[in-house]
Amino acid sequence: MVFMPFLLKTNYRTLKTKKMSSIIQLLPDHVANQIAAGEVVQRPASVVKELLENAVDAKATDIKLVLKDAGKSLVQVIDNGIGMNVTDARLCFERHATSKIRQAEDLFSLHTKGFRGEALASIAAIAHVEMKTRQEQEELGNHIVIEGSKFVSQEPAVLPKGTSFSVKNLFYNIPARRNFLKSDTVELRHVIDEFQRVALAHPNIYFTMYHNGSEAFNLPNSNVRQRIVNIFSGKTNEKLVPIQEETDILSIQGFVGKPEFAKKNKGEQFFFVNDRYIKSGYLHHAVMSAYEGLLPAGSQPSYFIYLQVPPHTIDINIHPTKTEIKFDDEQALYAILRATIKHSLGQFNVAPVLDFDRDPNLDTPYAFQNKAAEYPTIQVDRSYNPFSDEKKERSGSTKNHYPKTESASSWESLYVGLKQEAFDIAPFEVENEEVTASLFEDEPTEQSVTKTYQIQKKYIVSPIKSGMVIIDQNRAHERILYEQFLKNMTVQHASSQQLLFPLHLFFTRNEIHLLAELQAVLHSIGFIFEGFESDAVHISGIPAHTSESEIPPLLEQLMRDLSEGIPENSFSLNDSIAKSMAKSLAVKNGVYLSEKDQENIVNNLFACKEPNTTPFQKNTFITMRVEDIDKKFAL
Incomplete structure (x- = not known):
């Protein structure tokens, strides 16, 4: 009986230790999806980016974006892509379910946009999602409704080919996140930024955008230059200088802006690597270095640069938004990009080119293009004698071509008065810096006390x-x-x-x-x-x-x-x-x-x-x- 308190105390400590060891617990799926949504979905523009990229991966040729209240109430993306069958339509909302990769090595050989498989699961966790999809060979499609990661319904329906995603009431179950959203004007600007990036990366796709019932963009499939002009207005065409370079390391195509159209902001600056929009301060520095000496202080040039590199030389999976990329050989890319832009600016006479080997005397005016050559005539005055003492009159034919010559005996008169005239220089003034006011005055006055x-x-x-x-x-x-x-x-x-x-x-x-x-x-x-x-x-x-x-x-x-x-x-x-x-x-x-x-x-x-x-x-x-x-x- 003496040892009973000790045994009870020992058993209590054992139970307490077991209870404390189970602090770490597995999160429920809906909570995990909401946490993942914090990385993937920051605002309506994030939803637009994910859905547009999914439509591009589905090989769509016509994509429509429909918004209400800048995407807070509705984000709808309609495409005519390949669609999904019944199994894929249900499975695409599971976490890390993707058709893009099968093993870890596939991350370094990506040719598509999304690949992690967490986007749709994260979106479905914080909004009301409605998906309609049908494959071309199927007679009926699938209609799925999800609210906060919970499947409400799934049923067959008569649908057109392709997929339609409708995301309604974003952050309806997370009021704190919804309160952090900005005004409709700001959120719409972010949506437009994402829409423009995807549209610029794929000029061969027909894009349209509607906001609150009115058409904001109508971009038919075209080439890169026409897509840029359609997005940023017709005046953009005269600002662009094409660039192009093919090497074993990378391929460069695109356009840069003329220096006289540079702005103070960085709005029209786009890098695309393998048709994916990226942000790179290192490559931006290469562009600015190519413009060295051509831009006013604080100005930024516009550029639309498309880089094609082997997929195994880049790492995309370093940032949740996939807008940052690691390159295998950044220094080589820097040098090639800088040289390409510098060459194009000089080739199109945007930048001054110094050619020290060119002889300006050999330049022929365009007016002389069809003009015949004229042979020079030579005339000789045979009667001219520099040592003759008398003045000779020229013959009628020669005096029309030559002026009268002075007598040789008067050559001394050429030097008369030379000593005085040669050094008779008029007085001149040395340019001095004008002094408008004196810093100190001899005698202080009342006015000098209040002077600035x-x-x-x-x-x-x-x-x-x-x-x-x-x-x-x-x-x-x-x-x-x-x-x-x-x-x-x-x-x-x-x-x-x-x-x-x-x-x-x-x-x-x-x-x-x-x-x-x-x-x-x-x-x-x-x-x-x-x-x-x-x-x-x-x-x-x-x-x-x-x-x-x-x-x-x-x-x-x-x-x-x-x-x-x-x-x-x-x-x-x-x-x-x-x-x-x-x-x-x-x-x-x-x-x-x-x-x-x-x-x-x-x-x-x-x-x-x-x-x-x-x-x-x-x-x-x-x-x-x-x-x-x-x-x-x-x-």
């Missing part, structure tokens, strides 16, 4: 009672313009300057749609739009104190800043637009400012409500007290 100075064309120094203020001219002007734009948009309309000739600016369809939505807000700033077309906008009025040359980069910067997220309420939208325009129009560092401009910046800055920081929460100025300066000299 510009340092390195970047900072404005203004004295104050306790020391001095050093102002960043770019940041200060950003704060001034930001508050002015906000005031114009919320309190009163800004003044607009009418243009004698309206501006005609070309943009993509997505950008035109965005500008049309922002028309009312931009009108309050000073913009006046005459009309919108499918690929162009006409502007007859611009904000006061703004030049015409500033408008195209201003609108590009505005759309780029708003592309990541357009706020739902109008105040946040006004704030975003005011920040973007202030950033674009603010005076840049490196620009010389007159004393009057410097004083205006100083006075307007300290008249702002929040002069201490920029709209992006950066300091606009710093102060240095006399005590701080004294400490520097005390060291």
